[in-house]
Every structure is written in structure tokens, then in C-alpha cells.
Amino acid sequence: MRPADHITDHFRLTEPHKEALKRLGLVTVQDLLFHFPSRYDMGGSSADIGNLVVGSEVTIVGTLQKLQTKKSWKRKIPVSEGVIQDASGKIKCMWFNQPYIAKMYAEGTTVRAVGKVTGSAGKLYLANPRLEKITLAEMEANVSGGLFGQQQEQKASMENGLVESEGTTRGPFSEKVSDEHQLFAVYPESRGVTSLWFLHAVAKVLANGVLDQIHDPIPSELLKRYHLPTLTTALVWVHTPKTLKDAEAARKRFAFEEVFLIQLERGRDRAQQRHEKSFPIEVSASEVQAFMADFPFTATPAQMHAINAILKDMKSGTPMSRLLEGDVGSGKTAVAATAAFATVRTRPAGQKFGTLQVAYMAPTEILAKQHFESFIKYFEQFPINIGLITGSGCFKFPSKVKRGGATAISRTQLLKWVQNGEIPVVIGTHALIQKSVQFKHLALVVIDEQHRFGTNQRRMLARKEDKLPHLLSMTATPIPRTLALTIYGDLDLTLLDQMPPGRKPIITEIIKPESRFKAYNKIREELEAGRQAYIICPRIDEPDPDKAFALMAKSVTAEAKRLKKEVFSDFEIDILHSKMTPAKKDEVMKKFSEHKTDILVATSVVEVGVNVPNATLIMIEGAERFGLSQLHQLRGRVVRSNHQAYCFVCPESKGEQTMARLRALVTAKNGFELAEKDLMQRGPGELSGRKQWGISDIGMEALKNLKLVEAARTEALELIKQDETLARHPMLAEALVRRTKNLHFE
Ligand code: ADP
Numbered sequence: 001m002r003p004a005d006h007i008t009d010h011f012r013l014t015e016p017h018k019e020a021l022k023r024l025g026l027v028t029v030q031d032l033l034f035h036f037p038s039r040y041d042m043g044g045s046s047a048d049i050g051n052l053v054v055g056s057e058v059t060i061v062g063t064l065q066k067l068q069t070k071k072s073w074k075r076k077i078p079v080s081e082g083v084i085q086d087a088s089g090k091i092k093c094m095w096f097n098q099p100y101i102a103k104m105y106a107e108g109t110t111v112r113a114v115g116k117v118t119g120s121a122g123k124l125y126l127a128n129p130r131l132e133k134i135t136l137a138e139m140e141a142n143v144s145g146g147l148f149g150q151q152q153e154q155k156a157s158m159e160n161g162l163v164e165s166e167g168t169t170r171g172p173f174s175e176k177v178s179d180e181h182q183l184f185a186v187y188p189e190s191r192g193v194t195s196l197w198f199l200h201a202v203a204k205v206l207a208n209g210v211l212d213q214i215h216d217p218i219p220s221e222l223l224k225r226y227h228l229p230t231l232t233t234a235l236v237w238v239h240t241p242k243t244l245k246d247a248e249a250a251r252k253r254f255a256f257e258e259v260f261l262i263q264l265e266r267g268r269d270r271a272q273q274r275h276e277k278s279f280p281i282e283v284s285a286s287e288v289q290a291f292m293a294d295f296p297f298t299a300t301p302a303q304m305h306a307i308n309a310i311l312k313d314m315k316s317g318t319p320m321s322r323l324l325e326g327d328v329g330s331g332k333t334a335v336a337a338t339a340a341f342a343t344v345r346t347r348p349a350g351q352k353f354g355t356l357q358v359a360y361m362a363p364t365e366i367l368a369k370q371h372f373e374s375f376i377k378y379f380e381q382f383p384i385n386i387g388l389i390t391g392s393g394c395f396k397f398p399s400k401v402k403r404g405g406a407t408a409i410s411r412t413q414l415l416k417w418v419q420n421g422e423i424p425v426v427i428g429t430h431a432l433i434q435k436s437v438q439f440k441h442l443a444l445v446v447i448d449e450q451h452r453f454g455t456n457q458r459r460m461l462a463r464k465e466d467k468l469p470h471l472l473s474m475t476a477t478p479i480p481r482t483l484a485l486t487i488y489g490d491l492d493l494t495l496l497d498q499m500p501p502g503r504k505p506i507i508t509e510i511i512k513p514e515s516r517f518k519a520y521n522k523i524r525e526e527l528e529a530g531r532q533a534y535i536i537c538p539r540i541d542e543p544d545p546d547k548a549f550a551l552m553a554k555s556v557t558a559e560a561k562r563l564k565k566e567v568f569s570d571f572e573i574d575i576l577h578s579k580m581t582p583a584k585k586d587e588v589m590k591k592f593s594e595h596k597t598d599i600l601v602a603t604s605v606v607e608v609g610v611n612v613p614n615a616t617l618i619m620i621e622g623a624e625r626f627g628l629s630q631l632h633q634l635r636g637r638v639v640r641s642n643h644q645a646y647c648f649v650c651p652e653s654k655g656e657q658t659m660a661r662l663r664a665l666v667t668a669k670n671g672f673e674l675a676e677k678d679l680m681q682r683g684p685g686e687l688s689g690r691k692q693w694g695i696s697d698i699g700m701e702a703l704k705n706l707k708l709v710e711a712a713r714t715e716a717l718e719l720i721k722q723d724e725t726l727a728r729h730p731m732l733a734e735a736l737v738r739r740t741k742n743l744h745f746e
């Protein structure tokens with residue numbers, strides 16, 4: 001068997017199997033090896049079959065008999081059945097939807113079975129027990145078998161000497177798991193393929209010499225330095241660990257590898273950027289001051305600090321790559337506007353006319369329009385042409401017909417003016433990076449909440465071989481430091497860690513069910529004083545009655561109806577959620593921002609940067625269903641003005657844990673602190689947006705470990721310093737290519 005062989009070359013697969021593997025992106029034998037378990041189950045205590053008790057997890061050893069496969073008449077799925085017998089008695093076993101079981105074992109095979117005793121006294125059975133063949137010799141020697149006998153075990157044990165996981169020193173022969181507790185890998189199940197199938201398939205792969213043909217891309221000095229197992233050992237341990245420590249050491253290795261590869265890629269990107277040229281942007285300090293003097297406020301020291309860093313970056317002829325991280329409302333737009341100002345005041349080198357250009361990309365149409373309007377205000381005293389380009393239309397400011405306003409223009413006209421340089425600032429959605437958009441002298445790209453915008457995307461946008469635009473990326477997404485270090489490894493970081501003065505801190509209250517009416521009274525009070533409110537629900541529609549879990553969660557549509565009927569019948573209520581068309585969403589937002597609606601009942605779609613200063617109150621239903629950092633972002637919707645803002649957090653349960661977690665919202669100083677809490681308390685799954693970051697579950701686990709992330713980063717940067725193009729590390733270069741390919745596949 002070879003790593004590159006197709007799975008179908010070695011396994012007889014049913015159609016549902018094939019489809020399931022395809023869905024999971026597993027094609028080759030190697031893919032199978034790199035499909036890792038999501039957790040490990042401990043087998044139960046070993047027991048005599050004659051003494052089994054209902055409900056206990058047990059490991060039994062006996063001979064397997066009477067194997068057969070039937071179709072269950074009720075559920076129309078295949079059921080394999082058999083009986084396992086030892087000296088003390090026998091018990092029936094049943095496997096649902098795993099017809100191959102009956103074909104895999106010969107009558108009379110001695111097996112170890114692990115599972116839960118089900119049924120009732122006199123009619124006990126094991127449901128879906130995990131099975132493994134064991135040899136007689138093994139039984140007599142009383143060695144814990146593992147799926148592939150002695151050989152592999154010894155190999156793993158010898159290499160074990162290298163892996164002293166932190167703090168513990170272990171001899172060449174690692175402790176063996178006693179017979180009582182056998183570890184079993186549990187794989188993420190997918191429709192059509194069970195965890196057990198993976199267990200058996202991987203066992204077959206491991207037993208067929210595939211490991212000897214797989215090469216470790218990580219330099220061995222690194223593995224030694226950090227006491228990490230080699231790839232071969234790690235693969236054995238991740239699938240068939242003898243101890244949880246081994247499994248952890250293996251996972252740590254893969255986590256290191258992943259973070260290391262991401263850092264290498266970012267580091268290489270960064271190093272290559274240093275060879276690139278960009279437009280040097282120079283403006284005098286007095287000009288910048290004059291521009292900022294017209295702001296209706298004084299910039300905070302944090303804003304000044306960010307602006308200075310950006311102006312300094314853009315002065316040099318090498319491209320800026322900077323990330324501006326600041327909580328919602330910290331004033332990132334003013335910083336971006338000042339960077340844009342410096343850019344449009346600069347002439348292309350050697351020219352006495354024209355200006356450099358700015359592209360500003362926002363994640364949604366609503367936001368793009370808001371930035372367009374903000375920019376018009378920021379540039380009031382220095383009138384320049386500003387364009388807006390979205391999927392549903394284009395606008396230009398100033399308008400020839402409407403003084404101080406913008407007019408709708410055709411896309412063709414807008415693109416023409418962008419191409420000949422007459423429109424120096426273009427704001428838009430993703431429509432901005434389509435091929436048809438050509439700039440004359442694109443010098444600065446500002447990106448709002450895009451998470452990643454690589455060198456290639458920048459180059460594409462500029463479409464000029466010789467110049468790379470400066471990049472200012474901005475985010476309010478609170479992410480933990482380890483994640484920032486990883487995914488933004490190629491960017492310089494500036495924090496806006498100060499809120500504009502005069503803002504009253506938001507009042508956050510946890511509302512218990514019995515004080516709900518008080519909260520409604522407070523909302524009514526605010527609405528009567530002319531303010532507006534958001535009410536956030538976890539679901540869009542009526543719950544699916546089949547799903548007990550969903551049954552409890554409030555839905556936008558039902559809650560809006562209920563509120564209109566029972567609580568706020570004298571106010572205008574509207575709804576907003578992700579299944580609406582962009583045009584409909586815009587219409588709803590427009591009505592809300594013009595105060596034609598008082599209450600907006602919505603899902604978490606309002607999370608991303610919507611700005612309605614008159615909305616001062618947000619009530620979040622089913623709050624425990626959201627991550628802390630997401631809740632923080634939601635409440636950021638209402639800290640937009642100098643009115644006192646309120647956030648009412650309404651959990652469905654009163655559990656002490658829920659309460660303790662939500663109380664962090666009341667005390668936390670900023671979103672980043674909450675993101676750290678989310679990561680540590682509930683795990684990386686809580687962090688929203690993980691799909692776009694392209695990090696696997698194992699890699700995300702690593703983010704809890706600052707030391708590991710820093711080590712991977714230091715080593716990657718050091719390696720890039722020595723070997724910028726990875727010419728001397730072909731296996732790493734190849735691993736990077738593979739990574740990128742896989743990401744695109746997903
Ligand atoms: P962010 O994009 O960081 O969430 P915005 O740029 O939208 O925040 O700014 C939020 C609000 O704060 C805007 O209404 C803006 O005019 C205002 N603002 C920005 N900087 C200051 C400041 N230094 N002092 C007072 N208000 C400010």
C-alpha cells in the first residue's frame with residue numbers, strides 16, 4: 001500500500017461510504033492517515049460476561065460466534081449481530097449500519113469488545129461495541145494488545161524515549177495501559193461512515209507499511225528541541241495511543257506543525273514584501289493637522305499613535321502591512337480617513353497632476369454605504385471625488401445636481417473614472433476586487449473585517465507589476481493573542497485601546513426570567529424618550545419541532561410577532577436576519593436608521609459594524625448560546641453616541657455556570673479579554689469566524705498554548721531568515737503547497 005494510492009484501491013466501499021469520504025475530502029490513503037480522531041474513549045473495566053450489569057462500560061474478551069447481517073424491518077438499515085462467549089457466559093452484540101462487521105471476522109475469532117451493556121436482565125446486549133482481534137499468545141501473556149500486535153508497539157515505545165512530554169521523563173519502554181483501560185480513537189462521524197469504520201481502515205493502513213513511506217517535513221532539530229514525536233510516531237499515537245499522554249504528545253506535534261507552517265507561509269510572504277516597491281506617501285504634518293482639525297472631535301492619543309505609525313510606514317517605498325485592532329466604537333474610521341487623506345494629497349512620482357488612489361473594502365453593503373457617508377463628512381473641507389461600488393449599485397460624491405449629496409451613476413461610468421484616476425477614493429464591497437475594476441495609481445488598500453488579505457490579493461487589486469499597494473487592515477473582532485499572532489503573522493499590529501472620551505460606559509445587566517417585565521419597562525421608557533432598541537434572538541424561524549434543543553430558543557419571526565401582540569403593540573417593530581435578500585436587508589436597515597422603526601428584532605447579523613447612533617438598547621435572548629466575545633460585539637452596536645446605553649442579557653437557564661460566564665461581560669475591560677476567556681473556558685470552537693482562518697481543530701487547540709505558538713513563530717521566522725524561499729527545505733515548501741491546496745478544497 002502506498003500513501004498516494006486511492007482509498008478505493010484498497011477498500012471495498014459502498015456508495016454511501018464513497019459519498020461520505022468525498023464529502024470529507026478523503027481521497028488517498030494518506031488523507032485517511034491525516035484524518036484524526038476527535039477524542040479518545042476509555043474502554044470500561046474488564047469483566048466476566050457472566051457478571052455484566054446494565055449500564056456499565058465494559059471490556060470483555062471471548063470468542064465471537066453466530067455472526068450475521070439482517071435488515072432491521074423498522075428502520076431499514078443493516079444490523080450485524082453476533083454472540084461473544086467466555087467461560088462465564090455469553091452476550092449478544094449488535095452493530096447498526098455496519099454490515100461489513102460480519103464479513104470481517106471469522107466464526108470463532110477471539111476478540112476484545114468494548115461497549116456499553118444495554119437491554120434488561122436476561123436480555124443483555126452490547127450496542128455497537130468496538131472490536132479487535134487478539135491472538136492467543138497475547139491473551140496468555142496478558143499484554144494489552146492494541147490493534148496491530150507487538151511490532152508496532154515496540155517501535156512506538158522505542159521512539160517514546162525522545163518524547164519527554166513537558167516535565168516528565170520517561171524511559172524507553174513507556175508505561176503500558178493496563179488491561180483495564182484500553183483507549184479507543186473516536187473519529188468525527190459523517191453520514192455514511194462511522195467512527196468504527198475509520199478505526200478499522202486506519203488499522204489496516206498502519207499495518208501495511210505506509211508509515212515507512214511518509215517523510216517528516218519538520219526538521220529533526222526542531223522536534224528534538226521541543227520534545228515532539230516524529231511524524232511516524234505521532235501518526236501511530238494519534239490513531240492508536242497506548243496512553244492519553246501519547247495521544248496528547250502526538251496532537252501537540254501536529255498543532256506545532258500547523259502553526260509552524262502558517263507562520264512559515266506568513267513569514268515568507270512578509271520577507272517577499274520587503275523586496276516589493278510601493279508608492280511613497282508624503283504629506284506635511286501641518287496638512288494632516290489641518291485635515292484633522294475639521295473633525296467634530298479631538299483624536300484620542302491611541303488614534304494619534306496609530307495615525308503616526310501608518311504615516312511613517314507609508315512614507316517608505318516598501319509596502320505597509322498593518323493591522324489596526326480596536327473595539328467597536330474606538331474610532332477606526334477616522335484613522336482610515338486620515339491615511340486616505342495622506343494618500344490622495346500625494347501626486348504620483350514625477351507628475352504635476354493627478355493623485356494616488358485609495359480602495360476601501362467593507363464586508364457588507366450596509367457597511368460600505370456607512371463608510372461612504374462617513375468619508376463624505378470627513379472630507380467635507382477637502383472635497384474630492386469619492387465613489388461607492390456595490391453589487392446593487394454605484395454612487396459618486398459630490399453630485400453635480402445635488403449640492404453636498406451623492407448621485408447614483410452607472411457602473412461603467414464609475415469604472416471609467418476610477419481607471420483614469422478622476423475618482424481617488426473608492427469604497428465598496430467585494431465588488432471592488434472584481435477584474436473589471438482598474439485603478440490608475442492604487443496606493444492604499446483599506447480592509448474592514450476581512451480577516452485575511454494576502455499579498456496575492458493585493459497584487460491582483462493593483463494589477464500593476466511593479467507596485468504593491470499599502471495595506472491597512474482593520475478589525476474589531478476580538479480574538480485571543482495566540483490567534484492574532486498566528487493568522488496575522490505577516491502584519492504589524494497597532495491597538496486602538498482607548499475609547500473616545502465622554503462615552504458613558506454601557507450598563508450591562510443579566511436579566512433573570514422573573515425580572516423580564518422590568519427590562520421591558522426600561523425598554524419602553526427608552527423608546528418613549530425617542531431612542532431605539534435591538535432585540536437579538538438565536539434563531540430565524542419557528543423551531544423545528546423535531547429538535548428538542550432548538551425548541552427552546554427564541555426565533556426572530558415568532559418573537560417579533562409576540563412582542564408586537566403582547567408587549568410593544570404601540571411601537572413599530574421590524575425584523576432582520578441572514579436569509580433575507582441584500583436589498584431587503586438594506587431596506588430594513590434604512591428604515592431603522594431613519595427611525596421609521598423603533599425595535600429591530602434580529603439574529604446576530606447586526607453583529608458586524610452596523611451604526612445607528614440612536615439605538616441605545618440591546619436585549620439578547622438565549623444569551624448562553626453565544627460566545628462571550630460575540631455578545632461583546634453585539635452590545636457594541638449600542639455604544640455609538642453619548643446617550644447612556646444598555647445591554648440586557650437574557651439567559652434561558654439560571655445555572656450557576658451560565659451566570660458566572662455571563663458575569664464576565666459585566667466586568668471585562670475589552671473584547672480581547674473576553675476572547676481569551678472564551679478560548680480558555682469553552683475552547684476554540686467558541687471563536688466566531690474560524691472557517692475563514694483555515695485552521696484545523698487540532699491547530700485551534702494549540703491556541704490555548706501561548707508558549708507553543710510563540711515557539712512555532714520564533715522558529716519559523718528564524719528559518720525564513722536563513723532560507724527565504726525555502727529552497728533548502730523542499731519538504732517544507734511542499735508541505736506549504738499541500739496546505740494551501742487543502743484549504744482551497746475545503
Ligand atoms: P469603529 O469603526 O472603530 O467601530 P467608528 O470609526 O465607526 O468606530 O467611530 C465610532 C463613532 O465615534 C463615530 O461616530 C465617530 O465619529 C466617533 N469618534 C471617533 N473618534 C472619536 C474621538 N476621538 N472622539 C469622539 N468621537 C469619536
Ligand code: MG
Binds near residue numbers: 333448609
Ligand atoms: Mg468600523
